[in-house]
């Protein structure tokens with residue numbers, strides 16, 4: 735997969751892309767991620783990328799000119815157009831189903847905005863989809879773009895080591911990436927930590943019993959902490 739990111743703050747992407755799974759996936763050629771600065775496509779003396787909204791109102795709006803020029807440059811860097819996605823608070827809520835859908839693409843072009851928003855002709859002219867990562871206000875689309883990249887890349891074949899991917903296989907009980915249930919409680923050494931003991935069942939060696947216990951724990955925690963996940967609508971959506 736190739737992912738292009740258009741942003742006014744390319745440096746923000748450097749650190750998140752240089753660790754762990756995202757780093758390894760790039761090194762192994764599973765994904766190529768290119769970050770392009772929209773400001774490089776300004777033509778005026780002040781490298782202006784925003785302007786006042788027509789009709790008045792607070793804040794500034796991203797101008798269409800530099801973004802279109804940037805997009806048209808980036809678009810030509812690879813054969814497929816793929817999916818063109820604006821990160822905006824108005825978008826559809828990003829979730830695991832959307833991550834799986836995007837992971838099936840050859841290419842993504844993510845556009846992160848700043849200021850109060852994009853000139854509407856950007857969305858229309860680029861025929862872009864919109865994605866929001868949740869109902870809270872960020873300072874721009876960059877962190878949202880990184881969230882999408884993180885969630886999508888780990889789904890690409892080979893991106894996870896064997897150890898990680900095994901968790902998602904059909905033999906795991908209770909929670910996995912396709913399940914609407916929360917994770918069961920996990921323990922590692924020592925057997926007793928500050929007076930708190932690992933549940934006996936996990937030390938019993940009875941794998942059928944352990945599987946059943948984990949399943950019950952997943953269900954109970956979901957009931958207690960995320961009952962919304964057990965709503966019929968949600969169950970259907972995730973399958």
Ligand code: 9D3
Pocket residue numbers: 821822823847848849850851865866867868869870871872873874875876878
């Ligand atoms: C005054 C109305 N505000 C909309 C809620 C203006 C506004 C605030 C913050 C416009 C853009 C932003 C910056 N946010 C994003 O670019 C963004 C975002 C977010 O704020 N929350 C969740 N997902 C996303 S994706 C991009």
